[in-house]
Amino acid sequence: xxxxxxxxxxxxxxxxxxxxxxxxxxxxxxxxxxxxxxxxxxxxxxxxxxxxxxxxxxxxxxxxxxxxxxxxxxxxxxxxxxxxxxxxxxxxxxxxxxxxxxxxxxxxxxxxxxxxxxxxxxxxxxxxxxxxxxxxxxxxxxxxxxxxxxxxxxxxxxxxxxxxxxxxxxxxxxxxxxxxxxxxxxxxxxxxxxxxxxxxxxxxxxxxxxxxxxxxxxxxxxxxxxxxxxxxxxxxxxxxxxxxxxxxxxxxxxxxxxxxxxxxxxxxxxxxxxxxxxxxxxxxxxxxxxxxxxxxxxxxxxxxxxxxxxxxxxxxxxxxxxxxxxxxxxxxxxxxxxxxxxxxxxxxxxxxxxxxxxxxxxxxxxxxxxxxxxxxxx
Amino acid sequence: xxxxxxxxxxxxxxxxxxxxxxxxxxxxxxxxxxxxxxxxxxxxxxxxxxxxxxxxxxxxxxxxxxxxxxxxxxxxxxxxxxxxxxxxxxxxxxxxxxxxxxxxxxxxxxxxxxxxxxxxxxxxxxxxxxxxxxxxxxxxxxxxxxxxxxxxxxxxxxxxxxxxxxxxxxxxxxxxxxxxxxxxxxxxxxxxxxxxxxxxxxxxxxxxxxxxxxxxxxxxxxxxxxxxxxxxxxxxxxxxxxxxxxxxxxxxxxxxxxxxxxxxxxxxx
Ligand SMILES: Nc1ncnc2c1ncn2[C@@H]1O[C@H](COP(=O)(O)OP(=O)(O)OP(=O)(O)O)[C@@H](O)[C@H]1O
Ligand SMILES: [Mg+2]
Numbered sequence: 001x002x003x004x005x006x007x008x009x010x011x012x013x014x015x016x017x018x019x020x021x022x023x024x025x026x027x028x029x030x031x032x033x034x035x036x037x038x039x040x041x042x043x044x045x046x047x048x049x050x051x052x053x054x055x056x057x058x059x060x061x062x063x064x065x066x067x068x069x070x071x072x073x074x075x076x077x078x079x080x081x082x083x084x085x086x087x088x089x090x091x092x093x094x095x096x097x098x099x100x101x102x103x104x105x106x107x108x109x110x111x112x113x114x115x116x117x118x119x120x121x122x123x124x125x126x127x128x129x130x131x132x133x134x135x136x137x138x139x140x141x142x143x144x145x146x147x148x149x150x151x152x153x154x155x156x157x158x159x160x161x162x163x164x165x166x167x168x169x170x171x172x173x174x175x176x177x178x179x180x181x182x183x184x185x186x187x188x189x190x191x192x193x194x195x196x197x198x199x200x201x202x203x204x205x206x207x208x209x210x211x212x213x214x215x216x217x218x219x220x221x222x223x224x225x226x227x228x229x230x231x232x233x234x235x236x237x238x239x240x241x242x243x244x245x246x247x248x249x250x251x252x253x254x255x256x257x258x259x260x261x262x263x264x265x266x267x268x269x270x271x272x273x274x275x276x277x278x279x280x281x282x283x284x285x286x287x288x289x290x291x292x293x294x295x296x297x298x299x300x301x302x303x304x305x306x307x308x309x310x311x312x313x314x315x316x317x318x319x320x321x322x323x324x325x326x327x328x329x330x331x332x333x334x335x336x337x338x339x340x341x342x343x344x345x346x347x348x349x350x351x352x353x354x355x356x357x358x359x360x361x362x363x364x365x366x367x368x369x370x371x372x373x374x375x376x377x378x
Numbered sequence: 379x380x381x382x383x384x385x386x387x388x389x390x391x392x393x394x395x396x397x398x399x400x401x402x403x404x405x406x407x408x409x410x411x412x413x414x415x416x417x418x419x420x421x422x423x424x425x426x427x428x429x430x431x432x433x434x435x436x437x438x439x440x441x442x443x444x445x446x447x448x449x450x451x452x453x454x455x456x457x458x459x460x461x462x463x464x465x466x467x468x469x470x471x472x473x474x475x476x477x478x479x480x481x482x483x484x485x486x487x488x489x490x491x492x493x494x495x496x497x498x499x500x501x502x503x504x505x506x507x508x509x510x511x512x513x514x515x516x517x518x519x520x521x522x523x524x525x526x527x528x529x530x531x532x533x534x535x536x537x538x539x540x541x542x543x544x545x546x547x548x549x550x551x552x553x554x555x556x557x558x559x560x561x562x563x564x565x566x567x568x569x570x571x572x573x574x575x576x577x578x579x580x581x582x583x584x585x586x587x588x589x590x591x592x593x594x595x596x597x598x599x600x601x602x603x604x605x606x607x608x609x610x611x612x613x614x615x616x617x618x619x620x621x622x623x624x625x626x627x628x629x630x631x632x633x634x635x636x637x638x639x640x641x642x643x644x645x646x647x
């Protein structure tokens with residue numbers, strides 16, 4: 001025993017000397033592997049490859065096809081970002097979908113039935129939504145009830161109110177005629193308009209994108225819903241990763257008690273995040289109302305689940321404190337590509353739900369594994 | 379400047395019908411380690427939560443630099459330079475060393491809407507702050523979850539020291555640690571004292587407390603048994619005064635009784 005010990009110790013010591021160098025490389029790779037958005041980015045690549053093979057010649061990747069699935073992704077992405085930020089902050093909001101319907105009515109009814117200018121109706125809707133988000137958050141932090149239950153209550157309250165109030169004020173559940181009112185309104189253009197029309201005209205001119213028989217380009221501009229998605233993605237990602245408030249969000253969701261003990265105003269953080277999800281829902285509602293020219297009481301049905309799924313696919317942990325806005329955006333992109341891709345490829349659209357559920361399950365398993373990597377001593 | 383930085387006069391704290399603290403008097407001096415001793419449920423955690431603004435006294439006066447204060451939140455206490463390292467350390471395992479170090483007190487650069495968390499500087503400061511007390515981290519962006527208990531304890535202390543704590547309150551810093559890590563943490567406490575901080579240290583373990591403490595306050599079932607200077611009491615006296623001290627003596631007596639009986643048996647056989 002005593003003879004073999006020194007000889008065994010010598011190589012061990014030599015190994016431990018360049019140990020650090022090797023550890024460094026491993027940890028860099030490991031850090032990359034434990035980024036929350038890794039799963040959704042690789043998922044998005046796989047999905048693109050898949051549809052490039054099965055639907056490559058269907059027009060899915062022509063200019064109008066791209067616009068088609070990008071728009072669907074953007075619609076989900078906007079509320080996915082809100083849901084993701086809130087989840088990182090440790091809470092859920094199941095009332096996002098109902099909020100979309102309610103906010104839509106808060107825009108359409110004043111604009112069409114009460115003769116308000118559209119900009120005023122929009123501001124009214126945003127203030128109303130923020131107030132509801134505040135109430136939601138206030139109840140959660142003051143009562144300590146799970147946000148799951150509180151926002152579930154709001155899911156029903158808001159949906160019920162949307163239908164009841166629109167019937168009370170207008171006698172119908174679909175309120176149209178917003179287009180006429182929005183004509184020339186400065187704020188309406190920020191949600192219903194398009195940008196970059198000249199660019200697409202030029203691209204069509206030089207033959208880079210296709211045209212209709214009458215010579216108009218297939219794509220006339222980028223809808224504002226996509227612009228909002230990109231804008232929110234950049235701003236929120238920056239806020240989350242690079243600001244004090246972002247650090248507070250991670251801390252609040254990671255361990256609210258610990259955060260509070262070192263002086264993070266966790267209640268304020270949570271309430272503001274509930275307000276932000278309501279804001280996101282209203283942005284989407286405004287884009288839809290001003291694009292379609294109408295509000296419908298059933299709009300946004302089940303969207304809260306899709307938003308949460310996008311956030312989870314994007315790497316957000318259900319327990320809070322971990323996640324990524326970029327990840328949630330890729331989660332939404334996967335959604336849009338698959339939902340539209342299934343049409344382009346000519347599959348039965350029922351498969352979309354099957355795919356959705358499977359994707360969610362895989363994402364949660366993957367996230368669990370990542371969390372273990374991040375938090376367990378090695 | 380007042381002789382005592384913190385002073386409690388007849389402070390009580392009730393939770394509904396539970397009397398967690400009753401008529402506590404206590405004085406804390408700069409440059410001293412003040413040790414709170416007591417059994418489970420004696421009220422040690424409640425006392426330091428009162429000192430650090432988590433709870434407010436139900437009765438009695440809290441003096442800071444000889445002036446009565448009311449600390450409404452841990453933030454208030456921090457602004458007075460009273461920093462607490464809780465039993466749960468107030469660290470978030472999923473967050474990086476740096477993000478934890480600066481949690482709630484992020485340094486920023488830029489102005490207006492472009493004001494941002496200065497991560498490069500923060501990384502450097504966190505690494506340096508830890509190195510100053512003898513902890514070397516390879517990567518300040520690694521998650522805390524990967525660090526050992528002792529390292530986390532030291533990180534929490536380094537954080538408090540860095541943010542200009544005048545009073546450092548430590549709740550059972552050595553509870554879950556091995557011998558070596560324990561010694562490291564106590565060394566860090568000594569460094570803090572050498573910098574002139576007042577340290578309030580909670581422990582069950584007299585053997586950890588005695589070598590480093592300058593003053594002891596003993597708690598028993600929510601009441602204070604008094605404050606003693608180390609020069610006035612021996613380790614055994616402190617042990618004897620602690621709740622359970624009597625039981626320990628009894629246990630020792632019983633054990634020696636057993637061993638005598640055993641010896642008798644051996645002798646008889
Ligand atoms: N928030 C609260 N509500 C009701 N009772 C409480 C509360 N906090 C503490 N207590 C009670 O006060 C008493 C003292 O508790 P405390 O946590 O201060 O003890 P401790 O000395 O820190 O014990 P330990 O050594 O186990 O940490 C206990 O009986 C406890 O049940
Ligand atoms: Mg305690």
